Amino acid sequence: MQILTTAAGLHAYTEHARGAGQRIGLVPTMGALHDGHLQLVQAARTDCDVVVVSLFVNPTQFNNAEDFRLYPRVPEADAALLEPAGCTALFVPSVEEMYPQPAVLRFDFGDLERVMEGAHRPGHFNGVATVVSKLFHMARPHRAYFGQKDWQQVAVIRQLVADLSFDLEIVTCPTIREADGLAMSSRNRRLDAPARAAAPLLHQVLQAAAAQVRQGVPPAQVRASAEAALAQEPLLTPEYVEVADAQTLQPLADYAAGRAVVLCLAAHLGGVRLIDNVVVE
């Protein structure tokens, strides 16, 4: 596995592979890797000849300085996991390398980002779109891999690819969970024992809400029951619970035949902010 630290080095690596007729898979991450990330690497390995994993805690997508400061950083352990998983090149740039000058370009994803993560983390998707665009330009992958755990992020990135005509395919992989249902997340490392013990409630609440959606319980009632269930746990402070159209992400007042529904939530647990979602087809 090659370790690359510069944009020019990454570009040279992938252009060489492209020239040799190889297919390039890109897996963008912020590190502190777990099985959710490794699944993306394995999917890329199955589809592509070379697999580039980027590891960069992108400052421009953090709306909370403390969240950025405390974000888990374990690059040596990450590198040790990546080679056996099939990564052929690890891109670990510095902030100066990714942002030689402050980025001033602003993205506006319209209604897609006026809800949920976009509404609660001002500037977040602008930072994600900026860094993902840079990575796409540097690596020019044939395919890029993202997790369903960040459902809204995938919708935003698909819009970015369509609007800017990036010549690549976005592949989405399912959410990998711990045995008790908690969605794997780098931030889980920051949960203390009581918070970790309470954390499976997030997925339990989503599953109960999904059952209600399947029974045709109206969205407002599903939302209210989920909020009430979360309120039972004193360690947990819910930020939002949403019953939304899975494609447009707009909150639903009612169900429409043939349209998938996504149930999303964000909550603070012992000072750590977690998100999760479940899709009901």
Ligand SMILES: Nc1ncnc2c1ncn2[C@@H]1O[C@H](COP(=O)(O)OP(=O)(O)OP(=O)(O)O)[C@@H](O)[C@H]1O
């Ligand atoms: N449990 C998971 N299952 C599948 N994909 C995941 C999972 N967790 C993260 N991913 C995906 O991995 C990619 C990199 O995510 P990231 O590095 O932010 O990790 P993370 O675990 O989501 O961390 P955090 O949520 O704490 O930021 C994203 O495409 C994300 O959706």
Ligand SMILES: CC(C)(CO)[C@@H](O)C(=O)[O-]
């Ligand atoms: C896509 C991404 C790596 C961009 O920094 C990040 O938002 C993430 O880890 O999901």
Ligand code: BAL
């Ligand atoms: N996985 C999404 C990245 C973030 O929380 O900033």
